[in-house]
Amino acid sequence: MDLVNHLSDRLLFAIPKKGRLYEKAVSILHGADIKFHRSSRLDIALSTSLPIALIFLPAADIPVFVGEGNCDLGITGVDQVRESDVDVDLPIDLQFGSCKLQVQVPVMGAYKDPKQLIGKTIVSSFTNLASKYFADLEGVPVEKMTTKVKYVGGSVEASCALGIADAIVDLVESGETMRAAGLTEIATVLDTSAYLIESKNTKSDPELIETIKSRIEGVMTAQKxxxxxxxxxxxxxxxxxxxxxxxxxxxxxxxxxxxxxxxxxxxxxxxxxxxxxxxxxxxxxxxxxxxxxxxxx
Ligand SMILES: Nc1ncnc2c1ncn2[C@@H]1O[C@H](COP(=O)(O)OP(=O)(O)OP(=O)(O)O)[C@@H](O)[C@H]1O
Ligand SMILES: O=P(O)(O)OC[C@H]1O[C@H](OP(=O)(O)OP(=O)(O)O)[C@H](O)[C@@H]1O
Missing domain, CATH: 3.30.70.120 (Alpha-Beta Plaits)
Structure with missing residues (x-):
C-alpha cells in the first residue's frame, strides 16, 4: 500500500515507537478515541476515526520532526524537547513519564558537589543539556568550558564503573538503576514528564488540532x-x-x-x-x- 499518498490531507501526529513512553501514549490515543490499526513493522498508521496519520518515531527524534513542521503534533518527554533545543508549544502535560535528569557519581567516591566535576569527564545521552549545565557551573560558554561531555546512547550508568566517566548525567525515576550501578545523585539538571507538543509551523486544520487537544484534555480530566x-x-x-x-x-x-x-x-x-x-x-x-x-x- 502506498501510504505516503494518503498523508497529504492528514494531520501528522508523532508517537514514541517504543520504550518507556509508548504504551501510555497509545492509551491516551485510545482514550481520545483516535482509532487506528498499526500493521507490524510499519511506522505509519492511518486513523480510521479522524483525518490523522500516526507516525511512530523514537522519542528523541520527535521534537525535531515537530519543531521543523514535518509533524503537526507529537508526544514526547520535555527532556527530549530541551535536549533538541527546538521551538515548539507544550500545550498539555500528559501526567506520565515523570523523572529527573540528574548528575550521578560513585557512592564511595570523592565527589559530593557538582563543582568538583569541573574539568572532569561526564558521560550522558543528553550531551546538550549536560554541556549547558556544566558550562553554567563554570560560568563560561559551552565552547570554552573545560569539562568534557561524551555521548553514550544507552546503559549510561555503567560508564563510571568502566572507567570512561567521572560522573554521568542520566534519568532517574525510582533510583533503582542508579543504586544498582553504585551511584548516587548530587544535582538535578531537569525535571521532566511527557507532554503533547505542537508545531509552530503547522498547516493543518486548526479546528482538528483543537478537537485533538480538547479530547486529550478530556482524557486527562477523566484520569484526575x-x-x-x-x-x-x-x-x-x-x-x-x-x-x-x-x-x-x-x-x-x-x-x-x-x-x-x-x-x-x-x-x-x-x-x-x-x-x-x-x-x-x-x-x-x-x-x-x-x-x-x-x-x-
Ligand atoms: N525511568 C523512567 N521513568 C519515567 N520516564 C522515563 C524513564 N526513562 C525514560 N523516561 C522518559 O521516556 C523517554 C524515552 O526514554 P526511553 O528510555 O524509553 O528511550 P528510548 O530510547 O526511546 O527507548 P529504549 O530505551 O527502549 O531504546 C525519556 O526521554 C523520558 O522522557
Ligand atoms: O530510576 P529508574 O526507575 O531505575 O529508571 C531510570 C532508568 O530508566 C531509563 O532507562 P531505561 O530503563 O528506559 O533503559 P535505557 O537505559 O536503555 O534507556 C533511564 O535511562 C535510566 O537508566
Whole structure:
C-alpha cells in the first residue's frame, strides 16, 4: 500500500515507537478515541476515526520532526524537547513519564558537589543539556568550558564503573538503576514528564488540532477525577457541599423521599477515600463513586 499518498490531507501526529513512553501514549490515543490499526513493522498508521496519520518515531527524534513542521503534533518527554533545543508549544502535560535528569557519581567516591566535576569527564545521552549545565557551573560558554561531555546512547550508568566517566548525567525515576550501578545523585539538571507538543509551523486544520487537544484534555480530566453520588437530608447540605464542591458546582436532585436529596459531583481521584469518609461522618448515605471513562470540560 502506498501510504505516503494518503498523508497529504492528514494531520501528522508523532508517537514514541517504543520504550518507556509508548504504551501510555497509545492509551491516551485510545482514550481520545483516535482509532487506528498499526500493521507490524510499519511506522505509519492511518486513523480510521479522524483525518490523522500516526507516525511512530523514537522519542528523541520527535521534537525535531515537530519543531521543523514535518509533524503537526507529537508526544514526547520535555527532556527530549530541551535536549533538541527546538521551538515548539507544550500545550498539555500528559501526567506520565515523570523523572529527573540528574548528575550521578560513585557512592564511595570523592565527589559530593557538582563543582568538583569541573574539568572532569561526564558521560550522558543528553550531551546538550549536560554541556549547558556544566558550562553554567563554570560560568563560561559551552565552547570554552573545560569539562568534557561524551555521548553514550544507552546503559549510561555503567560508564563510571568502566572507567570512561567521572560522573554521568542520566534519568532517574525510582533510583533503582542508579543504586544498582553504585551511584548516587548530587544535582538535578531537569525535571521532566511527557507532554503533547505542537508545531509552530503547522498547516493543518486548526479546528482538528483543537478537537485533538480538547479530547486529550478530556482524557486527562477523566484520569484526575471520579464521579461521586450520595443521598442526604437537605438540611445538612451546608455541611456536605463544601466537601464535594464539584468542578463547577454539584448537581442536587430531589428524590422520592421527603426532605432528602441526591448530590453528584466530580471529586479528585486521589482524595476519594478521604472524601467518602468525611461525607459519611457528616451524615451522607448511599455514597457511591464511579469511574469517568471520558469527558469534555
Ligand atoms: N525511568 C523512567 N521513568 C519515567 N520516564 C522515563 C524513564 N526513562 C525514560 N523516561 C522518559 O521516556 C523517554 C524515552 O526514554 P526511553 O528510555 O524509553 O528511550 P528510548 O530510547 O526511546 O527507548 P529504549 O530505551 O527502549 O531504546 C525519556 O526521554 C523520558 O522522557
Ligand atoms: O530510576 P529508574 O526507575 O531505575 O529508571 C531510570 C532508568 O530508566 C531509563 O532507562 P531505561 O530503563 O528506559 O533503559 P535505557 O537505559 O536503555 O534507556 C533511564 O535511562 C535510566 O537508566
Amino acid at each position: 477525577y471520579v464521579y461521586c453520588n450520595y443521598n442526604a437530608p437537605e438540611s445538612i447540605l451546608p455541611d456536605l457541599l463544601p466537601i464535594t464542591p464539584g468542578r463547577r458546582a454539584p448537581t442536587i436532585s430531589k428524590i422520592n423521599d421527603e426532605g432528602w436529596v441526591a448530590v453528584s459531583a466530580m471529586i479528585e481521584r486521589k482524595k476519594k477515600g478521604v472524601t467518602m469518609d468525611e461525607l459519611k461522618r457528616k451524615g451522607a448515605e448511599d455514597i457511591m463513586v464511579f469511574e469517568i471513562s471520558n469527558c469534555r470540560v
